């Protein structure tokens with residue numbers, strides 16, 4: 001029977017109970033599925049270490065030697081057995097916290113001790129090492145790399161630990177002797193020097209050496225990325241054929257009047273370039289799907305406005321969607337200011353818009369009396385109808401879920417052009433996979449006169465000197481943000497922190513006025529406090545991350561982030577972007593506790609070292625993995641990557657994409673005989689993937 005038809009229940013070492021666990025935990029049903037459960041690491045069991053050769057806590061080691069002595073320390077829950085193990089030259093400690101009563105160590109007998117060292121009290125020890133009697137081990141068979149598999153708690157409870165998985169999977173190896181049908185055609189494998197499927201599956205589980213393992217991984221990763229790209233690219237081509245893009249060839253009165261008579265400052269070269277790129281899209285006859293990346297403060301709002309004017313000149317309306325009410329209000333204010341004295345109309349729609357205002361607004365929209373509608377996600381409600389929506393601009397897009405964005409598509413018979421703007425760059429690998437094929441424009445230049453923000457990392461012990469510094473800045477007429485983390489808006493202790501922070505600032509800065517803003521406040525109250533800070537009436541704003549995106553108070557020159565360890569890198573970068581908006585030197589002070597994890601320290605170091613949003617986004621991807629990046633959190637990655645990684649396999653992804661693109665270039669619908677395999681593989685994939693390419 002073929003591997004794909006063999007139920008795992010009947011495999012040696014499985015049985016009904018374990019099969020049920022495997023089905024539930026790993027979605028594994030057949031023997032073939034099982035072969036696609038890949039090890040997460042390999043351990044070289046042919047190498048033996050001397051104790052003095054141990055140099056880190058990353059590598060597993062095995063040591064031949066014997067026990068000198070041992071003792072049981074502590075009592076009850078903290079009871080542990082500590083044993084001294086020697087290789088003849090040096091001594092290492094082995095420690096057991098559990099199962100102490102079952103351990104029967106012997107003196108004068110040689111063991112193989114195996115485990116991952118940890119470093120404690122200036123020396124290495126091994127917690128819960130594996131022990132084997134040297135005499136019971138056949139050294140002949142001990143070669144190659146030993147695979148280790150991830151297992152869940154439930155699997156372990158059902159005796160399906162890594163060792164058991166290894167045994168079950170090794171039982172399938174004889175079935176691979178005769179080869180199994182490949183899932184990539186020979187021509188493609190030859191072109192890209194890829195290992196065949198059978199060999200790849202053998203070597204991913206039981207590699208003879210590192211080179212073969214590498215080849216196996218490469219092939220399996222390539223395949224995974226290739227079929228995703230094939231699917232995305234085919235979908236995009238279809239969409240292109242299906243929908244004509246709204247044609248906006250004209251540059252007319254609205255744009256020209258603004259450009260020549262109302263522009264508040266000369267555009268930067270980067271702004272000019274980006275507007276040209278967008279303009280080219282708008283007149284191309286294809287539907288635009290463009291990502292505008294520009295670091296905080298680079299002037300994206302102005303670009304958005306000028307694009308909206310282009311749409312107006314061609315008879316279309318624009319909506320600009322912002323993630324928070326504060327930001328929507330601010331956009332409204334900025335735009336109405338810039339547009340005052342022009343013929344272009346702008347309106348605001350948020351959760352706070354009253355029913356009556358809303359009705360009037362709906363009518364005006366349908367009558368085409370509103371050119372630009374600014375708002376929060378209230379915009380995407382079904383009742384909001386436009387007379388002729390032509391351009392959708394989504395600001396700080398990473399805050400929106402996929403489904404929310406998709407809804408904007410339905411606001412016109414022909415999908416409007418879409419421009420998503422973000423200060424948190426999306427690493428290219430992610431853009432290529434999650435967002436299909438966004439074209440990308442970059443504003444890589446800040447308006448003139450800006451000084452780079454200085455970022456400093458301090459522990460909370462330095463509060464006094466920080467306060468002195470804040471006082472100096474305030475005395476110079478500057479303003480200060482103090483931001484507290486608030487993971488969920490209803491988390492009580494966080495709110496207490498914030499309120500304590502507010503009181504603390506009022507106490508320590510006599511003569512200063514302090515505003516406070518958080519998500520639990522009523523919109524009106526929030527607005528009032530925000531307004532007081534924006535107008536300079538208050539000098540200090542204590543807030544949660546509601547001010548994270550977009551807020552623009554150029555006179556604010558210091559951003560203090562409390563408990564900075566609790567923020568993600570992109571968030572920190574966003575927060576930092578709230579200052580440095582005027583001509584003054586600005587500062588971002590990251591406050592953390594004294595003891596920091598390795599990752600947190602890295603995070604702080606990166607923040608201090610660079611202001612470059614791209615570098616920060618890449619580092620964020622490396623540190624957290626794509627599943628945790630903002631924007632993918634709400635929606636989840638649209639597919640599970642079993643083996644490829646968006647953080648490290650960028651090059652392979654490019655290769656897979658160009659392979660897929662070549663094939664579709666010649667045969668868009670995959671109808672040629674030679675491409676049959678692609679089509680059948682895609683139809684298998686399709687069952688559990690959605691089309692995500694048209695989300696933005």
Ligand code: ADP
Nearest residue numbers: 265266267268296297298299300301302447552
């Ligand atoms: P972001 O890209 O972060 O959304 P904004 O659009 O809020 O940035 O712009 C930041 C600040 O820079 C605003 O105060 C805006 O008025 C100003 N600004 C934008 N473009 C220019 C320019 N070309 N020259 C000078 N200042 C500009």
Ligand code: MG
Nearest residue numbers: 300301395550
């Ligand atoms: Mg902005």
